[in-house]
Amino acid sequence: MSHGARGGGGLLRLSLKGLRRDLRASDVRALFVALALAVAASTMIGFFLDRLDRGLTRQAGQLVGGDIKLEQGKPFDSDLRRQLEEAGLTLADQVDLVSMASRDASFQPASLKVVDGAYPLYGKVRVDLGGGIEEVAHGPSPGSIWIAPRLAQLLDVGIGESVQVGQSRFPVSGLIEREPDQSAGFGSFNPRLMMHLDDLEATGLVRPGSRVEYELLAKGPPQAVARVEDLLARLERQGVEIEDVREDRPQLGNALERAEKYLSLAGLAAVLLAGVAVAMATRRYVDRHLDTAALLRCFGASQRQLTQLFALQLLWLALSASIIGALLGLAGQAGLLALLTRFLPLELPPPGILPLLLGILTALAVLVGFAGPTLLRLKQVSALKVLRRELDPLPASAWLVVGVASLVFGGLLWLYSGDFMLSLGLLLGGLAALVVLWTLGWLLLGAVLRLAGRFGNGAGGAAQALRLGARQLARRRQASLGQLLAFAVTFAAMAIITLVRGDLLTTWQAQLPEDTPNYFAINIQPDERDGFTDILNAGDASRSALYPMVRGRIVAINDQSPEDVVPPESRGDNALRRELNLTWKEEVPTGNRVVKGSWFASDAAASPADGTVPISMEDGLAERFGVDLGDTLTFSIGGADITGEITSLRNLDWDSFRPNFYIVFPPEVLERFGHSYITAFHVEDGSDVPGKLVSAYPGVSLINVEAILGRVRELLSQVTRAVEFVLAFVLLAGVSVLYAALTASHTLRTHESGLLRVFGAGGRLISRIQGVEFALLGFTSGLMGALLAELAAAGVYIGWLDLAPRIHWPMWLVLPLGGALLIGLIGHALSRGVRRQTPMASLGLLGEA
Structure with missing residues (x-):
């Protein structure tokens, strides 16, 4: 290595020259595409959320009103x-x-x-x-x-x-x-x-x-x-x-807040898949440059200079990919904004520079985390490799690659979420799931290959292609398994979004009874109660009971300030910051179930000597407040304080669309305070009952639940479209995994193609074999994706919507067949250059890795 090349300027020029030459190589193009997609996904979401954050901060006073x-x-x-x-x-x-x-x-x-x-x-x-x-x-x-x-x-x-x-x-x-x-x-x-x-x-x-x-x-x-x-x-x-506004900046609705988190996780999924593509492409990149590194060692280059040279070369690659990815992200956030603009209550400022910097950081982190351990082989190459090709440095341990990549990806999780424990939990859970999925994938892939071999025993061309394609996939089972997991996660993510968009909400509505209330009536005065009920009964409206309602605020728990008693995470609970709706009832309300303690005795209305009355509390609120049977709550109602002792805890059916109350008193305790009544009822479409009620009682507020559900459904649809828009990048990142896998195995596939040609295989048979290989990979990925989607959907049903999980049989057909078609077509198209290579050129690659 010349003296000039040893200086910083020489290394800089040499790295740029090497990058220009390498851009013709498929593995470098795969690296470029994967990094650009990672930056595009992260900056698109970053630009959007940054604009949203700065817009909320800038117009906080307007949103609050002061x-x-x-x-x-x-x-x-x-x-x-x-x-x-x-x-x-x-x-x-x-x-x-x-x-x-x-x-x-x-x-x-x-x-x-x-x-x-x-x-x-x-x-x-x-x-x-x-x-x-x-x-x-x-x-x-x-x-x-x-x-x-x-x-x-x-x-x-x-x-x-x-x-x-x-x-x-x-x-x-x-x-x-x-x-x-x-x-x-x-x-x-x-x-x-x-x-x-x-x-x-x-x-x-x-x-x-x-x-x-x-x-x-x-x-x-x-x-x-x-x-x-x-x-x-x-x-x-x-x-x-x-x-x-300095501390409690107003936020958007809960649905949009969830969308922010969902979009961030979807973007990180694209970054993860892009990282897998980077790891695959890097292996081929290193294999190609081992001879170059050995020659440079012969000319006097040190390990440090080799490290600097290839690090600079990949740095230019990362920066150029970041620029392209940032431009894609900028265009993508405009599309994302167009999907959600109807629900944004403010004008957003233009994009800032911070997401671009985070995008570049993401590209560098992905490069270091997913490619770094593999690149160390270039530093360890011996000058003797020029004479003895078998002296390749040992590849990095798979566990080292996974460990470093996990730490880097965990850091990105922490950076984007801001929650260390959440990031740690996701990281550890993901690693545990990786081990389980790897085992399941190994078994599933083996079963598919055995099945393909059994059906490929015939003498026809299709049977032969099936048998040979399965054998080639089995020969590279380790690499195939990595691709299987990446595509399975991609297919599962797309399937889950489809379920969220349609099936979950539809199933929830389908489980509601036909006479589920579609109207709420509030502010019914005591002197209007009987007349209001008569109109409902005359109109054949099915209704819940009329519940009296008094508003009161919790001012003490066990004779102490609530903030001093409840757990720290519940001190900002909305139930402590506002007046609660209180009611009284002689019997357990419909849809309520006493899970602890006992309901009021028949003489509970009598005032006890110490002025404390029994009350029933919703079990979820009791858990949040850290209270139990025997604890006391003091309420401020109409300028007077009333203390109640918890004698029972209730579980409520919040999805029943009937009136529900956190706190229920016995009769003859709250009647002396000004109160109104609330009820819920169901009427058929076209009924004149709502009109009669409004005409007779204009002061009563009727809330059309169907209209509210329609608005929620519309908002959910818009947010889902935005998530699907982001998941298009996830799918592209999955395609980049396939592209990187093809480049990593390019030499081996070319050699196999040459051997098949030597033994008489025509271009048509080789095309069929490769098509079968990718179709089998896609079919198996679809099966694994369906399994992942079912498990995730079951978790959502049980843990979030409280619904009975069920199997989505159409998905088990669509995902495997769709995966076979998608990956089969893409893989077959990207392998066209391998099939066109002459046998002599193919066999000339026999000594390469």
């Missing part, structure tokens, strides 16, 4: 307002509730947002006031309402026409296109109706026991917010729900 938002079930007093205003904050009042809006014979549930003259504190409302869409910094004026276009369409109402809300009618003066503080969640499933605070009393919707949220919004500089920190802490201890 720098601070206080929520409770009753109006805020004037003393609190004075303290906030003296601290330098601007205030705005807002009331949220759900009610029915009607016009003529049309009735629709609507989310009411009642605002004052200070609305909005941040941003502007885009609204059509009759002259086209414009941006205004105020809400509707007293005496009129604004509604969402969807509500206008459902009620067939236009600007200037009137809508009935509660006991009053209001003209529609505007159509809302977008609110600056638009929220996500179940409230947004109903179309919006916005009205002025001065008109709320005339509707008659706010009555004792009504489900109403009073919100006090505050806007001000950070110094003003800091001045009220002690006040906010005191209010939170008193049960007021506090949302501070």
Whole structure:
């Protein structure tokens, strides 16, 4: 090696020259494709989630409606307002509730947002006031309402026409296109109706026991917010729900939050498959360069210089693949955003630079983790290999390769998830599953090969191709097994997404009884109870019992502050931060099952000497709070405190679509407080019962469960499409595994093809043999994928949806046949160059690895 080559500049030039020459080699192209796919998958999701994160941070004030938002079930007093205003904050009042809006014979549930003259504190409302869409910094004026276009369409109402809300009618003066503080969640499933605070009393919707949220919004500089920190802490201890944009950044709905995690895991699956492809292609890359390394050793190159040379060469490869992958990821995130944009409550900023840097880091990590141990062979090559070809350095141990790759992939899991224990659990579980799947795959592959050999004993051309193809697959069983596992995981992932999209939700709905309630009725007043029931009975509506409902907040557990008693992970539980719906019942409610303790005695209504009454608690909430039989809970209800002792724990059927309560009191304890009634009922399509109820009792809120389920189904469909979009990269990464496997075994396949030609095999027979080989691999991968998908689906059914698992017979047919067709076609197409090689050229590769 010359003196110039020994310097840094010489190594740099030599590495670039070597890379230009190597780009003609199939194994380097396989490395490039695998790295580019890994970067594309990670940066696509990274770009999207980064834009989402920065958009939420930038517009947090708009999403909340202010720098601070206080929520409770009753109006805020004037003393609190004075303290906030003296601290330098601007205030705005807002009331949220759900009610029915009607016009003529049309009735629709609507989310009411009642605002004052200070609305909005941040941003502007885009609204059509009759002259086209414009941006205004105020809400509707007293005496009129604004509604969402969807509500206008459902009620067939236009600007200037009137809508009935509660006991009053209001003209529609505007159509809302977008609110600056638009929220996500179940409230947004109903179309919006916005009205002025001065008109709320005339509707008659706010009555004792009504489900109403009073919100006090505050806007001000950070110094003003800091001045009220002690006040906010005191209010939170008193049960007021506090949302501070500096600490409690508003998030999207639960479905989209799950999608974020799901997308990240799908991207990591693509990275994992790409890593497998890198490991396979690296083996061929190293085998090709052993002679080059030996020659360089003859010219005086040291082990350190060899390491630097090939590291630089692969560094340029990783950087160029990162650029291509980042461009693909940038285009992909635009497609991902287009699929989810309808459900994003904010405009997202342009992509940042951080995901690109993470993508490059991912490419380098994959290269180091999956290729590093194999590349060490180049450092260990002896100069004598030039004369004695058998002096190849020993290949890296399979366990070393798997161990290093696992550590690197675990680090990537930690980087992308931010949860060390989750990453560790997934990593250890994945390694354990790898051992089990490897054993099952070995047995399954052996069974398929034996079966193929038995059916290939005939004399026909197809039988001969089947027998020879199976033999070639068996000869490379170790490499075939690695491909089998990679493709099985890919097929299983695609199958699970299909199940999530259709079968899981469909099965859940199919297991619900035909008379499952499709309407909820809330805010039924005591004097309306009998008349409301009469209308339901006259309309042949099947209904649950009418449950009285009082709202109360837990203020003490065992005479201590709840935050001091419950486990640390439950201190932020929503049941502690808001008022709970409480009821009383003489008998165990329908759909409830006492799992511990005993139900109230017949004389439980009598007030005990110490003022403590028996209560029944939902077992899941008791577990979260760390309480059991004999513990006491103190509730603040209507300005009075009531203490109850837990005498029974109940298991609830939350999927029954009937009213359920965390806490149930015995009769004659809560009747003295203002209360309303709630029920659920089922009516057939086209029934006039809902219309009669709204006409007779406009203050009662009817919630159409079918409409909510339709909205959930639509959201799930959009999120599933986004996940399928990402899993297309997973499939491409799986194809890259096949491509890398072909390059790794290129020399051996070429030699086998040459031998077959020498013994008289024509191009057609060789083509059939290779087609059979890949088809068998795809068929076996499909079987393993179906098994993995069934196991994963059973886990989802049992652990998440609480449904009885079942076998999906069509999948056992589609995945094996689809796998055989897909991998057979791709593998056959990529092997075309091997079949075209002349016998002399093929046999000339006999001495190569």
